[in-house]
Structures are given as C-alpha cells and as structure tokens.
Amino acid sequence: MTAPQADPRREKRREIRTYAIGYALALALTGGAFAAVHWPRFPARTTLGLVFGLALVQMIVHLRCFLHVSLRRSSRDDLLLILFSTLIIILMVAGTIVIIANLHGRMM
Amino acid sequence: MSAGDMRHAGINLGTTDQETHDQAEPDIFGFWIFLMSDAVIFALLFAVYGTMLGATVGGPTAASAYKIGPTFAETVILLTSSFTFGLGSIAMKHGASNRVLLGWFAATLALGLAFLGLELHDFATMIGDGAVPTRSGFLSSFFALVPLHGVHVLAGCLWLIVMMVQVPIFGRDARVKINLLRLGLFWHFLDIVWIAIFSVVYLQGLIR
Numbered sequence: 001m002t003a004p005q006a007d008p009r010r011e012k013r014r015e016i017r018t019y020a021i022g023y024a025l026a027l028a029l030t031g032g033a034f035a036a037v038h039w040p041r042f043p044a045r046t047t048l049g050l051v052f053g054l055a056l057v058q059m060i061v062h063l064r065c066f067l068h069v070s071l072r073r074s075s076r077d078d079l080l081l082i083l084f085s086t087l088i089i090i091l092m093v094a095g096t097i098v099i100i101a102n103l104h105g106r107m108m
Numbered sequence: 109m110s111a112g113d114m115r116h117a118g119i120n121l122g123t124t125d126q127e128t129h130d131q132a133e134p135d136i137f138g139f140w141i142f143l144m145s146d147a148v149i150f151a152l153l154f155a156v157y158g159t160m161l162g163a164t165v166g167g168p169t170a171a172s173a174y175k176i177g178p179t180f181a182e183t184v185i186l187l188t189s190s191f192t193f194g195l196g197s198i199a200m201k202h203g204a205s206n207r208v209l210l211g212w213f214a215a216t217l218a219l220g221l222a223f224l225g226l227e228l229h230d231f232a233t234m235i236g237d238g239a240v241p242t243r244s245g246f247l248s249s250f251f252a253l254v255p256l257h258g259v260h261v262l263a264g265c266l267w268l269i270v271m272m273v274q275v276p277i278f279g280r281d282a283r284v285k286i287n288l289l290r291l292g293l294f295w296h297f298l299d300i301v302w303i304a305i306f307s308v309v310y311l312q313g314l315i316r
Contacts, residue, residue, distance in 0.1 A: 008123045012202045015119065019194040026187050030306075034180050037311045044315050051315070055307035059300050066190055066296040067117045078117045078140055085144035089151040096155035104159075 022065025029058040116140075118293050119197045121285065128282040132289060139290045143297045146260075150301050153253040154308055163245035170246070170313025173239045175230070179310045182226050183302065186261075189219035190299045197292045200285065206276055213272050216295070220265045227258050250309065257305055260298050267291050 033054040036047050063069045069078055114120050116136035121129040161170070196212030231251075241251035271291060274284050 008202060011123050012198060015198050015201075016195065019191060019198070022194075023187065023191040026190075027184070030180075030183050030187065030303075033307060033311060034176065034183075037314050038176055040316055047315050048312060051307050051311045055303050058303050062190075062296060062300050062303070066194060066299070067293060068114065068119065069117050070114070077137055081137075081140055081144055085147055089148060092148070093151050093155040093158075096152070097158050100159040104162075 018065050018068070022061055025061045025065070026058055029054050029061065033058075118289050118296075119194075119201055121201055121289075124201055124203060125282075125285065128285050131282055132286050135286050136289060136293070139293060143293060146297070147301070150253070150256070150304070153249070153256065154304060157249040157253050157309065160245045160249040164247075165244045167243040167247065168234075168237065168239040170309075171316070173234050173237070173247075173250075174310050174313050175233075176310070176314055178226055178230050179306055182223050182230075183306050185219050185223045185226070186299055186302050189216045189223070190296055192216045192219065193292055193295050197288065200280065200288055203280075209275060210272055213268055213275075217265055217268050217272070220261055220268070224258060224261055224265070227254075231255065254305060254309060257298065257301055260294075260301070264291070264295055264298060267294070 033051045036042075036050050036054075040047060042050070063082070069082060071079065115122070115129070115133045117140060118136065121132060192212050192215045196209060196216060199209050199212055239247055241248050268291065271284070271288060274287070278284050
C-alpha cells in the first residue's frame with residue numbers, strides 16, 4: 001500500500017481524503033436510510049431490509065475510513081479480533097432471538 | 109519495518125514519529141480488546157431489545173414514542189463529530205500547532221455535548237409522555253440500551269476534556285499521543301454503535 005518511505009505531506013492529504021470520503025459516504029447512507037423510512041415507497045419488510053442493509057454498509061465504511069481497518073494490513077491482529085468478535089456477537093444475538101421467539105411461540 | 113506501515117487500527121504515526129509508533133501497537137491492540145468486549149455488551153442489549161419489541165403491555169409503542177426528526181439531527185451531529193475528531197488526529201500526527209489541535213477537539217466536544225443535550229431532551233419528552241422505563245418490558249430494554257450509549261458519549265466527552273488539558277501541559281509526548289489515538293478509536297467506535305441504534309431501534313420502530 002504505502003511506499004516504504006512515505007512522504008508525510010502526501011500521506012496527510014491521503015488521510016484527509018479518506019476521512020472526507022468516509023464522512024460523505026456516511027452522510028449519504030444515513031440520509032438514504034432515514035429517507036426510506038420517512039417517505040415510505042416499499043412494503044414495511046422491504047424497507048426494514050433496506051435500512052439494515054444500509055446500516056451494514058455504513059458500519060463497513062466507518063471501519064474502513066475512520067478506524068482504518070483494512071484487508072491489506074501488515075499486521076492483521078486487529079482484523080482477526082474484529083472478525084472473531086463479530087462471530088461471537090452473531091452467535092449470541094441470533095441464538096437469543098431464535099430461542100426467545102421460539103419460547104414465546106410455544107407459550108402462546 | 110518501514111516508516112509508512114500500518115500496524116494497528118486508526119491513524120498510524122509511523123511517518124512522523126517512529127518512536128511512538130513502535131510503542132503504540134500493543135497499547136492500541138489492548139484497547140481494541142476492550143472495545144470489542146464493549147461491543148458484546150451492546151450486542152446483547154440489542155438482542156434483549158429485539159425480544160422485548162412486542163412486550164408493550166398496552167403502553168407506548170415504538171411508533172408512538174420515537175420521533176424521526178431529532179434522531180436524524182443527533183445522527184448528523186455524531187457523524188460530524190467523528191469527522192472533526194479525525195481531522196484533529198491528523199493535525200496531531202503532522203505536528204499542527206496546539207491552537208489548531210485544540211480547535212478541532214473543542215469542535216468535537218461541542219458536537220458531543222450537543223448530541224447529549226438533544227438525547228436528554230428526547231428522553232425527557234418520552235418520560236413526560238408516560239414512556240417511563242417501568243411501564244413495560246419494551247421500555248425497560250430501550251432505557252437499558254440507548255442511555256448506555258449516551259453514558260459512553262459522556263465518558264468520551266470527559267476524556268476529551270482531560271486530553272485538552274494534557275496537550276498544553278505535557279506537550280505531545282508518546283503517552284499523550286497514544287491516549288489521543290485510543291480516544292479516537294473510542295469515539296469512532298461509539299459512532300458505529302449509534303448506527304446500530306438508529307437503524308435497529310429508531311428506524312425499525314418508525315417503519316409504517
């Protein structure tokens with residue numbers, strides 16, 4: 001990615017550009033999600049899917065542009081930690097919702 | 109190791125301050141572990157909120173308690189504060205004057221406090237309308253999840269004030285710089301949690 005002896009001035013411009021791109025993308029994705037809810041055009045289920053999809057994309061934009069997590073890292077410890085935590089979170093959240101919803105269905 | 113390499117998340121100091129850069133890697137990684145454990149806490153509160161969505165016991169529902177306007181304003185304010193903090197980190201890395209640095213941090217702090225003010229106003233309106241935490245399981249889980257993020261933002265604001273004192277007093281030594289890198293990660297992380305909150309809590313509740 002960066003040249004071995006990176007020029008600080010060029011790097012500064014690149015970093016500011018990364019933040020600016022991230023900010024613009026984040027605003028656009030947020031605006032899209034709020035607009036989809038405020039002016040509904042689709043059935044509720046489609047809108048919900050759209051909102052969750054935009055949120056996922058925005059999280060990736062934030063990780064990439066603000067937290068500078070990338071796949072091309074010389075040290076990938078951060079990325080491994082994030083992916084493992086994501087796995088744990090998916091297991092626990094999906095497990096909780098499935099089990100409690102199932103219990104709820106049986107109690108009715 | 110080359111000077112411009114990326115060794116940890118967030119801004120890397122390799123190009124301008126190799127010594128601090130070498131020191132930063134384990135510190136930043138440790139802080140990531142804290143952030144990810146915090147993410148697990150939030151994720152479980154989201155899961156509880158998801159299971160409690162229907163538990164309104166005839167009280168206020170998501171559609172009646174939430175308002176889209178203030179939520180959008182809070183989101184834009186928090187996003188902008190992340191951007192100003194990022195520009196502050198870049199100013200710190202490339203040796204800008206203290207005035208520039210403290211200017212960006214002051215802007216971030218003002219936006220953080222504005223966010224907290226709007227959020228408190230929202231909660232006060234909800235409570236005034238009878239949407240108190242003890243009313244239903246749905247409202248209990250709401251008030252466990254969203255204000256916890258607010259408390260994190262408050263902690264971030266206090267930390268920012270401490271750093272605005274440390275920068276002029278200690279100058280920019282390795283400890284201050286690494287603290288600023290960590291605070292940057294914390295601030296950007298809170299933004300990611302807020303994405304989940306406005307999507308899962310507010311927008312999901314407001315879909316007609």
